[in-house]
Amino acid sequence: MSIETPEKTAPAPPRAPRSGGAGEQDALRAFLRRVPWRSVAIVVPFLAVFVALSIGSPAFLSAQNIGNVLDRQSGILIIAAAATLVLIAGGIDLSVGATYMFTAVVCGTIIVRVGGETGAALGIIVGILAGLVIGLINGIISTYLKINPLIATLAMSFIILGATKLVSQFGKEGVGQIRVDVPEFRWLALLKPLGVSLPTWIAFIVLIVLGVVLWRTTFGRYVYAAGGNAEAARLAGIRVNVVRIATFAIAGTAAGLAGVIDLARTPSVPENDAIATTLTFTVLAGIVVGGTSILGGAGAVWRTVLGILFIAMLYNGFTLLRIDPLFQGIALGVIILVAVGFDAWSRTRRR
Amino acid sequence: MSIETPEKTAPAPPRAPRSGGAGEQDALRAFLRRVPWRSVAIVVPFLAVFVALSIGSPAFLSAQNIGNVLDRQSGILIIAAAATLVLIAGGIDLSVGATYMFTAVVCGTIIVRVGGETGAALGIIVGILAGLVIGLINGIISTYLKINPLIATLAMSFIILGATKLVSQFGKEGVGQIRVDVPEFRWLALLKPLGVSLPTWIAFIVLIVLGVVLWRTTFGRYVYAAGGNAEAARLAGIRVNVVRIATFAIAGTAAGLAGVIDLARTPSVPENDAIATTLTFTVLAGIVVGGTSILGGAGAVWRTVLGILFIAMLYNGFTLLRIDPLFQGIALGVIILVAVGFDAWSRTRRR
Amino acid sequence: AADAGEAPAPSDDDSAAPAPTEETLQVAFISFAVANTYDEPMLAEIERVAAENNIEITVFDGNLDPNLQVTLVQDVIASGQYDGLITQPVFGPALVDITRQAIDAGLTVVNVDQILGDDFTTGATQVEGLAANVVFVPSEIGTKFGEQAVEACASQDLDPCNVAFLHDVKASAIGVALYDAFNAVVEGTPVQIVAEGETFYNPAAAQTAVADILTANADIDLIATSDQGLQGAVQAIEAAGRGLDEFLMIGYGGSAWGKERVSEGVVYSNVVQAPATEGRLAMEAMVDALRNGNNQGDIDPFADFPNNGVMTRDTADQFTGEWVG
């Protein structure tokens, strides 16, 4: 599992409404204070569910099942990790689902139209670049044009979904659907280096890179600062708008990459706005369940990974345990409430 | 049109990061400062589109068409107005769509099972009460249990949608659907006092009431205070949690009312989670386009009405003008960007 | 790459001869969802027949949202620009009222593909005054599907025969009707549903569901689901490193993809749906009603299909595969 993304040195505690100077405290207390309760908080229900499923279903812990879960979540994990940066920097991107679908359609259209290895290579590159461009546009309108990122990316997602439908007209031969079941392209999903699917590897690498960028680079610091206190960041010499645009660009590129990967996995594009909306929703739900604040300034990639995998694990478990689909929603909701409630409770305890 | 909901006395100015200090200003400046630029900002694109459509399509301004638009938006307007209170008080309710669907199913099931006038009356009452109860639960878990309202109501919506499916099993006779095409109930949608549909009247009254409550009552002040600065509100002796729970309860009740009204209009319940999600999405989009902040503390009911009707008017216009569906999404996105961009631009100008 | 299912040639000469001199008529088509592979051939046929008869079609995108469809019909009535209306309901009960209003407003209304009304077990018209009703009946599909499940299991003498059943949307009206009919047929046979999932008409979702089902159940014999579901199932089986021949598969939908798999023998059989035929029949009925004032009433789109509308390996080449899948 790719949850070992390095942990932030000092976990961001909730912003206490007000506090003063800490006099002196002894070493033990200082240590206890430093134990990342908030992190533990979400890790505990995650592990609890993991253990429960391992016991409840013999198939759960099988290499195949874990492999399946990770493989199918690779796209979402990539997007969610990048979207975490956007949130931390104080933005929000509601267009990732639409971008994901758009890039898949663009990539597929090129593969169908150009064909062969050239087509596949071109499709992959142009698909990812399309994501980058959309991300840049999102970033620019929500910073320089000062449109609230929520509306900016919502409106963008209408536009992108519209564009998707137009592009897909070119990807079809006559009446039909873009289908790219060609080996020149599908290796992207079918290769299994060291027994782990290529999408999983790609996701793993992207998560590590984004996690480390956030944790150990100046850019990462600027991302936290931009979201934590934009005015202070600006006065400290950080180009907040540039940082925010960069996070949007990263999210767009990630959505592009995920769209391309999932196209190779599927390998066809369902044209359905609801899928785009659901994806955006799932991504945000995972991020928030992981504990990253939508208000910006706090959060981490590893949290998002936990949040996304937590929900994915539940769905996987429902199927393995043969829980009637009619009851799955209720179970999911209750488990999330318990998990997040535990998190909230442990944070109150901290004081 | 019911957009004449009273305006807040003092328009909320943007929180300037802090800018050039005007030392002393004369009366004119003081007056100009108080002109509600922000309000004007969203009114201008609204009127522009309204006029453009009136010119572009002869059918647009017809009593029938305007009546249609208002009638079909009545449920959404009711929910959105109430959800505006939740946002202003610093919460957010992602479960309104699910609640809407749940109450419709509960109401429909009772009407089918009990039958007659008793069934209709009972269905209406229990449906609305179900909304109230859900709202109270939302409020309690997101205040006293300290679960972020975003996650709390998201998880609740999974639970409610699951419950909807279970309840609907009882509402069907055999393979069919819950259908409540009985006059004892449908008068709710079919009556047209003074030529305007009853749902439109109900929406009109609810909007006026909520608008005035927000504008002129102490409760309204507390709603702004709870969202604008919860700590300050608490220090001033306001029971912030109670105020927030009340807004959630209002939103739940509104969703219940809207579910009942729309059931009478339709008069059957589609079992489709996507509809619930879309409704929540539409409601939030309308609120945000109208200019209410999702960060709380600022906004107004009339803004929400404008935002919802703006989007509804655009869709209506697309149909009347026979715009190719493939281009509608793009057009919608671009127009929203322009409208909100204008709003943002006029706010920058203010300084 | 999948070849697009060619639109079936017009089966016979039109009942209403085109009369180019007649005035151009306006017909609105309230689609299920415009960007949808199942709907595309239907729309193409509707437009082809319309063009031949000097009729202009305006397409509206229902986008899988019944409320939106109601809204669109309201707008169509209010605009006063249309002579005819074709509905393809996302959710039959929701459109009943507004369709009545459209009929009262003088529009000629034809319903296509999906049930308009609340009874999903009959192809009979449920709204008085429809010019024609050209639908598939979910419970009939379910019955045929159940029969195919029994046959497929019998073909390999499996008793019990463990079935993974993937709903499209379990709680949907169509889903319920189809599943109930399926169950009614398989009751008392070796067919046993041991796993369920949902596809949401999306191969990727089906892939996920089937992967999990295969992980949890070592002994699945037959996978029963729609064509989109089967696409996902094939991906999942291949991804799991299992052989396609280890499983019996039956589908419904009658797509070109499904036809191909049936003729290859990968899929045992496929219960046909016929969007293009439906589109053609619906538009022809519309022309007939508008130009000649003839209401054709209930039309069974499968009337002319061979083998009771079921593709098997032997009969596959008698079918067209009307949509791509």
Next chain:
Amino acid sequence: MPHTAIADTPQLRVELRGVGKSFGGTPVLRDIDLVLEPGSVHALVGENGAGKSTLSKIISGLYTADRGQLVVDGEREHFTSPREALDRGIATIAQELALVPELTVAENVFLGREPRTAGWIDRKKLKREFLEVAARSGFDLDPDQVVGGMRTADQQKVEILRALARGASLIIMDEPTAALARHDAELLHDVVRQLAASGRTVLLISHFLGEVLALADTVTILRDGRHIRTAPAADETEATLIEGMLGRTLSSIFPDKPVVADDAPEVLRVSDLVAPGVNGVSLSVKAGEIVGLAGLVGAGRSEIAHAIYGSVPRASGIVAIDGANCPADIPRTLKKGIFLISESRKEQGLVLGRPIRDNVTLSNMGQIASGGWVRTGDERRASRGLLDRVTVAGDDRRDVSALSGGNQQKVLFGRALQKVRKLLIADEPTRGVDVGSRRAIYDLIVQQAEQGIGVLVISSDVEEVLGLAHRVLVVRGGRIVAELEGDAMTEENIITAAFADPITTGGAA
């Protein structure tokens, strides 16, 4: 109904017995005994983080004590919310402004106590009562102005009016004058005296010892959460208070001014600068020179600082560092060697929720990173070194919001020290800072000047400007209206210039 009539306010005797309070295991208050006599002004002094605000929050119901009792008029009370304390007649002016930004002045003042008829706000009465309260205090505020856009000082006045409007018997004032200019502070002093004369109790927390001695009947000193002593104010002097607070003596609040060489080069030259709130400013600062910018609140001093720093667009004019033009773009001004410590550490300075370490190094990541990659070892050392220089002890991986106000201010100072600069602008560097820390900050400013750095100090505290600066520029209406040097640098001259009628001096228009 708000009771605005003073006569019918009951007197209240509030007592703390053995009160203790800890946060996360760290004791913040230990065994405090305190009696607040009715009709008196009781001052509470102590270093930043001594526990003054915590103590006041226990009385006002925001916190509950872990140990000990709160006794009001002989009854044991156990407030669980500010609401209960308010009902008992205890109102608070919080240290951090607690206003609702989107509501108007009058609405904020009467928040929670609106004159109403069955839930409806009686707007006429609201206004009338507001005017009454405002008149009583002497503060001039527009009741209909939205609070969010107002300057800090005016917001502070709203906060004060709110406590008055409650008609409370005990009013807790937590550093009410920290953000007020002298004139407004004096108005508040009158109010405090009035309150005490009318039999109410005022608990005053302040770092201005002069103010404390002038107003208070009784003074209580806290140090590290411990009660040091309570004594009549008449028995105390600034020196005894400081000794009690710090546990050591402080010979003088201000360090000696460094010597500026006559031939010291000019580091900063500003010519005809026009920007929002700045109406044509020219000034210069020499290497090693400390220049003070004085003026009333809202005079435009902060605006001048921001225009020089380049954080707001300039309409015209030139800012030159060492003779080289400096564009209005923060990263580039930083490179040229200008650094601004802005006036509001919470809004413009610190990233709360992030570690102290990140906050200290934020402006100069290049020094501890190669190619964007942070060398954590270097960062740890750099951060430790800077924090040692500004005397902030403890683990620097803690959230910066865990520090007391004074220490937060020092963290910001540490950020300025990370690199050798040419010009340091310090805007209200000691707002809310205790005497001990204040001296530490002055020492830092002087150290900087001694190294040849030009310093521009902005302060509303005239004494501070006089005590630190070699030269004082008085600002009014976005212009420099006076330049005072040597013997001309007197409080009277500054105040005269700051208030002077524009027509007689012809300075402002």
